[in-house]
Amino acid sequence: MRDRESGYGSTGDREGCPVEYTLDVIGGKWKGVLLYHMIDGTKRFNEFKRICPSISQRMLTLQLRELEEDGIVHREVFHQVPPKVEYSLTEFGQTLTPIILLMKEWGSKFQQNSECSIES
Amino acid sequence: MRDRESGYGSTGDREGCPVEYTLDVIGGKWKGVLLYHMIDGTKRFNEFKRICPSISQRMLTLQLRELEEDGIVHREVFHQVPPKVEYSLTEFGQTLTPIILLMKEWGSKFQQNSECSIES
């Protein structure tokens, strides 16, 4: 598990914490998107690169590793040449799908430029 | 509305986008928490400071302003002395409550140290 230094004192001021905890797990810039793509099955490293080309290799690695550390994602290495690594949701990770899907619905519903949006 | 330069090309690789859009709106380090506390009614600036003392005054201002810019939160200034400013969810902001509540549920369920979570 990753470090979670919440910095809370012992004063019991943690009412907002569950939400904060959840956002800590899925709130990374790319995590929700990666999770979303794993809902419909296992994905390989380069598949992610193809699906979201705007994420750099380094960030992809880092975000996937954090998800792995949090027990959300299972990483399976196939010792082949060329190498093959598959990423999938763990059982624990699956418990997040309702949230992700709800976020997807909300996003589709309210995103203005739902089709093009590429400017100038 | 805030800038949203997604940096996507014109290749239509935006399947993950709704999730990304949603996270862009509520994914700020403190936004989910602030939203969560506004679900049960209007909050004043100092109430937020009391509820989550680990957020600095500056960040509180910034995050609330972003939520305001995104049309999620309504900010009402009362010209009194000492000043009073009330923050509440807009109608649009209310559409986010299912997500926030789901995140709260998930968080409460899986957070290890749940010693002092929600009162309710």
Added chain:
DNA sequence: TGGTATAGTATCAATTTGTATACTAAGGAG
């Protein structure tokens, strides 16, 4: 005249996050 309260700003420093580029390993193809 000074202190209290609220809701902020302003400024700078530190931390976190992200990007770009080059590099590795290992086996097979040419």
Added chain:
DNA sequence: CTCCTTAGTATACAAATTGATACTATACCA
């Protein structure tokens, strides 16, 4: 012998986010 592939690391750097501290305005209260 060199190039191709995949799934990364290593390094250097830039940008964005966050934090710490001090400061403002205004009216009331003593």
